[in-house]
Amino acid sequence: MKILRHPCIVKLHEVLSSQTKLYFVLEFVSGGVLFDKIVHQGRLREDEARRYFQQLIDAVAHCHSKGVYHRDLKPENLLLDSIGNLKVSDFGLSALPMQGVELLHTTCGTPNYVAPEERNLCYWS
Template sequence: MEPPPQILPQLQRTTSISTTLLNKYELGRLLGRGSFAKVYAAHSLSDKTQLVAIKIIDKTKTDAAMEPRIISEISAMHRLQHHPNVLKIHEVMATKTKIYLVMELASGGDLFSKIRKMGKLKEPAARRYFQQLVSAIHFCHQNGVSHRDIKPHNLLLDGKGNLKISDFGLSALKNGDVDVGFFASNGLWDSGFHSTGSYGAAGLRRI
């Protein structure tokens, strides 16, 4: 079974980096970029119907101050992955120079772009998005996570128009806790990405 036609443009090959990632994923087009990370559309090499977004963090462009932020983002997404309106994280991998966050692909883009293109939302759509947002934020708070950067740019839409909160890079975890069990059970340690203080038990798996 091939990916839906509307997704195919996102999976067109890019010449900016190797299109095969760690013998697991085929990278497609660039979806977005920041000062130290890029996000690509991709699909699994073992199953082309498994569409994902992969955030690639360049560790050479980060410093020690960024480590808690990256670990908090990963831990928060893992903690919240069972809510339908929070972007899911599937797995995390790392090399000496890169960290890879394999996430759910929100093919509908972000809410800011939708509003800019379509104009103001009609009341039923606005009400639906607001209800989904409130539900997701409530779930975050129930699980000890404060997002701290809610804005239309960070509210993504899936192929069915459901809202997904994304980008937990500025999130705060209650008592500064990270999900040590998640990191340990996945062997996410000793990748050349080491943390200090309360983050000393968490790291990323070397590939």
């Protein structure tokens, strides 16, 4: 995650460890979670949704340009800063493909947000 420097991605400042635990020092993002905003406010205005979507696309394109695949994008993992800009967070399921391999072969993510074709693959395999 340290290779991901982008205004729409939560910054990883430092990784610390003890013998049994890892600690991540992340940028503080004070505006809350997009999911909570949708729950409390209801439907987003079109211009607001468009701005969030553009910021999300920019962040995902940057990740992919660095070879990082988030694999768990959902409103619960999208934070808002103090002025309402979106920041992608929670790279816990992210992956870097092995050298020379173009496809990742594991399916993961939150079931309610997994594409139907992915769910069908899991069902039939």
